[in-house]
Amino acid sequence: MNEFAIIEQYFSNIGQDCGCTVLGIGDDAAVVEVPPGQQLVVALDTLVGGIHFPDNTRPADIAYKALAVNLSDLAAMGATPAWFQMSLTLADVDTHWLSQFANGLKQTADTFRLQLIGGDTCRGALSISIQIAGLVPVGKYVTRGGAAPGDIILVSGELGNAALWLAQLRGEIELPQSLRAKCALALNRPQPRLELASFLREFASAAIDISDGLVGDLKHILDASKSGARIAQIALPVNSWIEQQNAYHYALDAGDDYEICCTVPPAHRGEIETWNREHPESRLAPIGEITESGYHLRVGEQSIDLDGHKGYRHFD
Amino acid sequence: MNEFAIIEQYFSNIGQDCGCTVLGIGDDAAVVEVPPGQQLVVALDTLVGGIHFPDNTRPADIAYKALAVNLSDLAAMGATPAWFQMSLTLADVDTHWLSQFANGLKQTADTFRLQLIGGDTCRGALSISIQIAGLVPVGKYVTRGGAAPGDIILVSGELGNAALWLAQLRGEIELPQSLRAKCALALNRPQPRLELASFLREFASAAIDISDGLVGDLKHILDASKSGARIAQIALPVNSWIEQQNAYHYALDAGDDYEICCTVPPAHRGEIETWNREHPESRLAPIGEITESGYHLRVGEQSIDLDGHKGYRHFD
Numbered sequence: 001m002n003e004f005a006i007i008e009q010y011f012s013n014i015g016q017d018c019g020c021t022v023l024g025i026g027d028d029a030a031v032v033e034v035p036p037g038q039q040l041v042v043a044l045d046t047l048v049g050g051i052h053f054p055d056n057t058r059p060a061d062i063a064y065k066a067l068a069v070n071l072s073d074l075a076a077m078g079a080t081p082a083w084f085q086m087s088l089t090l091a092d093v094d095t096h097w098l099s100q101f102a103n104g105l106k107q108t109a110d111t112f113r114l115q116l117i118g119g120d121t122c123r124g125a126l127s128i129s130i131q132i133a134g135l136v137p138v139g140k141y142v143t144r145g146g147a148a149p150g151d152i153i154l155v156s157g158e159l160g161n162a163a164l165w166l167a168q169l170r171g172e173i174e175l176p177q178s179l180r181a182k183c184a185l186a187l188n189r190p191q192p193r194l195e196l197a198s199f200l201r202e203f204a205s206a207a208i209d210i211s212d213g214l215v216g217d218l219k220h221i222l223d224a225s226k227s228g229a230r231i232a233q234i235a236l237p238v239n240s241w242i243e244q245q246n247a248y249h250y251a252l253d254a255g256d257d258y259e260i261c262c263t264v265p266p267a268h269r270g271e272i273e274t275w276n277r278e279h280p281e282s283r284l285a286p287i288g289e290i291t292e293s294g295y296h297l298r299v300g301e302q303s304i305d306l307d308g309h310k311g312y313r314h315f316d
Numbered sequence: 317m318n319e320f321a322i323i324e325q326y327f328s329n330i331g332q333d334c335g336c337t338v339l340g341i342g343d344d345a346a347v348v349e350v351p352p353g354q355q356l357v358v359a360l361d362t363l364v365g366g367i368h369f370p371d372n373t374r375p376a377d378i379a380y381k382a383l384a385v386n387l388s389d390l391a392a393m394g395a396t397p398a399w400f401q402m403s404l405t406l407a408d409v410d411t412h413w414l415s416q417f418a419n420g421l422k423q424t425a426d427t428f429r430l431q432l433i434g435g436d437t438c439r440g441a442l443s444i445s446i447q448i449a450g451l452v453p454v455g456k457y458v459t460r461g462g463a464a465p466g467d468i469i470l471v472s473g474e475l476g477n478a479a480l481w482l483a484q485l486r487g488e489i490e491l492p493q494s495l496r497a498k499c500a501l502a503l504n505r506p507q508p509r510l511e512l513a514s515f516l517r518e519f520a521s522a523a524i525d526i527s528d529g530l531v532g533d534l535k536h537i538l539d540a541s542k543s544g545a546r547i548a549q550i551a552l553p554v555n556s557w558i559e560q561q562n563a564y565h566y567a568l569d570a571g572d573d574y575e576i577c578c579t580v581p582p583a584h585r586g587e588i589e590t591w592n593r594e595h596p597e598s599r600l601a602p603i604g605e606i607t608e609s610g611y612h613l614r615v616g617e618q619s620i621d622l623d624g625h626k627g628y629r630h631f632d
Contacts, residue, residue: 028389028393029448032358039347043345076345085359125440129360136347143339209344
């Protein structure tokens with residue numbers, strides 16, 4: 001089965017027309033339009049087998065995650081998904097694997113309403129590159145660079161669950177039964193926070209998706225915004241195990257959360273409360289505030305310097 | 317040196333602003349605009365080390381080729397380059413390699429006037445995914461699907477030179493000294509035929525770039541156009557060695573040419589002649605014509621059935 005047969009059989013009909021596609025999959029390139037009054041938000045991310053996911057991960061979970069991590073980038077920018085391209089590198093042509101992967105991709109594309117419009121397949125170590133595109137009203141995209149002193153720092157979801165499941169899989173910890181399903185889901189099926197895009201467009205001064213751990217990713221906001229931050233460990237949205245074990249490093253420094261960290265001017269405190277009341281599933285937890293300079297984590301009575309991204313582990 | 321440091325040091329300033337970039341490299345995603353009256357043409361291609369290029373290929377050549385194969389897709393669509401994203405997977409961080417690769421990328425981006433606006437780097441077996449975007453006036457893109465019986469089939473450049481150099485590197489053939497530089501250049505520095513884009517937009521009924529060999533790639537035009545073709549071996553633009561050795565399979569069935577194969581209605585015969593007179597470097601050689609059905613190669617007095625992409629090798 002060659003490249004063209006693979007694309008024809010598995011990937012020629014993924015997702016719904018987003019209204020932007022002039023020419024879809026099957027030519028040298030695809031042709032798209034951007035509706036008047038909109039701008040195009042684009043990202044490209046690669047997942048490598050054995051690095052970004054264990055080699056024995058279910059194909060449908062790999063497909064899901066490859067799309068989800070890119071969708072998470074769109075959400076952080078305040079964009080709505082439109083279309084994607086995929087480059088799939090495979091060690092060999094395993095039709096069972098391919099069919100499960102394609103089904104997972106189709107289901108995910110349908111769920112998040114985006115269309116596969118092009119890409120390629122090639123031979124090599126398993127990896128998936130997804131190029132995603134979304135739409136945002138002109139000038140309404142959200143960057144990492146707009147945070148100002150006094151802004152409230154917020155995060156969505158629960159932090160650390162994906163890292164806990166990875167630690168469980170590696171035999172490093174023994175999670176209680178009651179948390180296992182949730183943590184497994186966090187690792188294999190991270191929920192891109194697309195429903196937050198409209199809130200971010202209206203009220204956020206800066207946003208980022210947390211892919212490499214809260215401390216490091218918030219640092220990107222601080223660098224881009226030329227400001228500092230004070231966050232409080234006690235305010236971090238974490239599960240009961242992290243709290244009881246005082247294992248906050250999973251929430252502070254571990255990757256794969258794909259939650260949103262954003263900053264909102266204090267004038268919009270009321271809108272945050274309204275959002276949380278009306279959207280309990282994607283509640284934004286206030287964890288601290290933007291300052292002029294410095295980067296500190298409050299743990300009980302102590303203030304830990306986070307600059308240089310080190311230090312707090314000693315206090316777990 | 318982590319991902320962010322690599323991007324900052326090597327990839328933060330590649331290419332010139334194409335006038336479409338609202339927000340470039342360094343955030344969760346980039347933001348672009350499409351000028352009024354234009355459509356966006358997008359492609360995504362991956363080059364894998366050891367598959368698409370020998371592992372010891374010079375980094376600058378890898379960078380060049382990764383961009384060139386994508387630019388070739390744009391050319392075949394009749395588009396003008398605008399911007400690109402790159403996902404770079406590296407086995408280890410070799411700063412010497414990275415700096416040569418980045419220089420090659422910068423030079424190539426400058427030459428072809430396109431800007432690097434985003435992407436990522438990760439750890440794994442060497443591979444480069446490039447997502448490219450070009451512009452085309454609304455509705456003027458060229459597909460594989462418009463060829464009609466009677467249309468003239470044309471190809472640019474010389475076919476087979478890249479394949480000859482690969483065969484030379486593998487010790488399968490011994491090329492004369494006089495052809496070596498040209499063939500090495502064809503493999504390592506394939507020339508994307510961007511200057512043909514305007515001709516294709518105006519006069520071509522169908523076009524494709526030849527990445528997998530003329531016979532197979534012309535077949536894509538025939539499938540998409542629901543038509544047949546008759547081509548003549550004697551009309552193929554090849555170098556003297558292929559002619560003398562009667563080694564036409566390098567021109568017919570070997571990959572990596574990145575020349576353009578297009579079809580033009582006979583009413584535009586005059587425009588083809590004008591083009592060839594005014595652009596001798598990107599001359600379009602007529603090699604046959606589109607028919608109602610069938611797919612044949614004329615070799616001397618014989619007519620070889622190319623359908624199913626087999627048969628002609630026996631006659632070399």
